[in-house]
Amino acid sequence: MTAETTSTRLPANGVPKLARGVRLRHDEARGQWVLLAPERVLQPDPVAVEILKRVDGERTIEAIIDDLILAFSVERGRVAADVDAFLAGLVEKGMVEVSP
Amino acid sequence: MNERVNVAPHAEPAPLRAPLPIPYGMLAELTHRCPLMCPYCSNPVELDRRNVELDTETWLRVFSEAAKLGVLQVHLSGGEPTARRDLEEMIRHCVKVGLYTNLITAGVGVTPERLQAISDAGIDHVQLSFQGATPEVTDHVSNFKGAHERKLAVAREVRRLGLPLTINSVVHRANIHQIPDFLELALSLGAKRIEIAHAQYYGWALRNRGALMPTREQVFKALDVVEEARVRLKGVLTIDAVVPDYYAKYPKACMNGWGRQSLNVTPSGKVLPCHAAEMIPSLDFWNVREHSLAEIWQASPAFNAFRGTDWMPELCRSCERKEIDWGGCRCQAMAIAGDAAATDPACHKSPLHAHLLALAEADAAAGVEEYDYRRFTAPDRAQ
Ligand code: SF4
Ligand code: SF4
Numbered sequence: 001m002t003a004e005t006t007s008t009r010l011p012a013n014g015v016p017k018l019a020r021g022v023r024l025r026h027d028e029a030r031g032q033w034v035l036l037a038p039e040r041v042l043q044p045d046p047v048a049v050e051i052l053k054r055v056d057g058e059r060t061i062e063a064i065i066d067d068l069i070l071a072f073s074v075e076r077g078r079v080a081a082d083v084d085a086f087l088a089g090l091v092e093k094g095m096v097e098v099s100p
Numbered sequence: 101m102n103e104r105v106n107v108a109p110h111a112e113p114a115p116l117r118a119p120l121p122i123p124y125g126m127l128a129e130l131t132h133r134c135p136l137m138c139p140y141c142s143n144p145v146e147l148d149r150r151n152v153e154l155d156t157e158t159w160l161r162v163f164s165e166a167a168k169l170g171v172l173q174v175h176l177s178g179g180e181p182t183a184r185r186d187l188e189e190m191i192r193h194c195v196k197v198g199l200y201t202n203l204i205t206a207g208v209g210v211t212p213e214r215l216q217a218i219s220d221a222g223i224d225h226v227q228l229s230f231q232g233a234t235p236e237v238t239d240h241v242s243n244f245k246g247a248h249e250r251k252l253a254v255a256r257e258v259r260r261l262g263l264p265l266t267i268n269s270v271v272h273r274a275n276i277h278q279i280p281d282f283l284e285l286a287l288s289l290g291a292k293r294i295e296i297a298h299a300q301y302y303g304w305a306l307r308n309r310g311a312l313m314p315t316r317e318q319v320f321k322a323l324d325v326v327e328e329a330r331v332r333l334k335g336v337l338t339i340d341a342v343v344p345d346y347y348a349k350y351p352k353a354c355m356n357g358w359g360r361q362s363l364n365v366t367p368s369g370k371v372l373p374c375h376a377a378e379m380i381p382s383l384d385f386w387n388v389r390e391h392s393l394a395e396i397w398q399a400s401p402a403f404n405a406f407r408g409t410d411w412m413p414e415l416c417r418s419c420e421r422k423e424i425d426w427g428g429c430r431c432q433a434m435a436i437a438g439d440a441a442a443t444d445p446a447c448h449k450s451p452l453h454a455h456l457l458a459l460a461e462a463d464a465a466a467g468v469e470e471y472d473y474r475r476f477t478a479p480d481r482a483q
């Protein structure tokens with residue numbers, strides 16, 4: 001996924017969660033993950049799916065990054081940039097909310 | 101990330117014998133009962149009465165079958181879906197089987213307690229119709245005094261519950277000038293999305309075309325207003341517009357292709373490829389009382405009648421846009437050409453295009469003011 005470039009950087013200790021009316025689920029009939037929103041069906045790529053699965057309203061952005069590094073042994077700088085850009089894009093679309 | 105919008109064209113090249121598509125969305129018309137009387141109502145002229153409506157148990161089975169078939173989003177609509185007392189039970193069931201659940205309501209007669217119950221049942225999204233951007237226009241078009249105020253109250257309650265809200269507006273001659281006001285209304289109510297749909301001339305709207313049809317100038321002005329607003333409100337308000345095709349060069353990609361992405365279940369259980377399809381007399385619709393949804397999707401004559409491109413007239417079959425607009429709208433071909441398998445007369449290549457344009461211009465100039473309001477045919481109005 002090529003996330004949009006955006007100047008908004010999300011706080012590492014912020015907790016992201018899917019907004020009401022946005023749902024991630026596995027679509028058995030087509031064998032893929034989908035992100036469902038009002039009148040929208042989005043098909044996130046594998047990297048996005050791994051990020052979204054960890055957006056549970058409990059983990060901080062930092063925890064999500066740590067977890068991805070552990071699971072996929074990838075380099076921190078890249079993961080952090082990817083996660084930030086991807087989530088910031090969804091925040092802009094109103095699909096993810098970050099607290100505090 | 102690929103994005104699929106209900107009205108966006110979809111550009112996968114289809115192989116010669118394309119595997120059967122999997123539907124994304126299902127419109128469940130739970131009832132035709134509605135307190136409002138919009139003259140462009142998309143329900144058929146022959147409305148289903150309460151005594152022929154599917155019972156709860158059948159609807160629940162249909163939702164389960166839809167989820168299994170691959171449907172991702174279900175739109176609970178009508179008529180007025182809240183007229184069904186078992187609505188909350190249906191919502192809970194949809195959520196349980198994994199369907200994204202959207203309520204399409206006119207918001208009249210919906211109490212805060214009811215909305216709370218609908219929210220608790222797990223509704224994902226609410227679409228609320230406004231017939232005008234001001235009380236005068238809403239009340240006149242819907243023929244219901246006080247409708248506008250009630251809708252405002254429902255919108256506020258929906259937002260108080262934290263539910264995402266879309267404002268639906270159908271535009272025509274009496275309110276097309278209000279598009280900027282509709283946008284303001286949506287913003288002031290905290291909606292994140294607005295649908296601006298030009299009236300589609302089937303059923304009730306076809307009857308009322310003389311009173312609804314806007315002029316060409318009004319239509320082009322409206323398109324400019326929407327385009328400007330789309331840029332200005334990016335990231336604040338999503339605007340999905342259903343463009344008018346009477347004054348266009350190409351037809352709309354109706355339903356993104358017949359039997360490709362969605363299905364529609366009527367209150368009495370008939371399954372249609374689009375909500376207006378009953379106006380095509382030659383089609384044989386199967387009913388969920390007799391068949392499973394998968395059977396109907398795959399094998400019913402109505403779904404296969406205009407699926408893919410094989411049915412097309414030569415004009416479309418040899419055209420490079422055949423998998424972009426799928427030959428346009430079958431119901432419009434029926435209404436104007438008298439033949440559901442003709443090229444949509446909205447296409448400039450259709451021999452009937454000039455005729456369609458002349459009809460639109462004559463209707464726009466006709467100056468008819470009176471509506472033939474939507475209603476159950478007399479005498480025994482079922483409520
Ligand atoms: S279009 Fe108007 S009359 Fe028809 S169902 Fe909707 S609110 Fe009711
Ligand atoms: S000829 Fe048929 S396929 Fe080509 S643009 Fe017109 S309606 Fe579409």
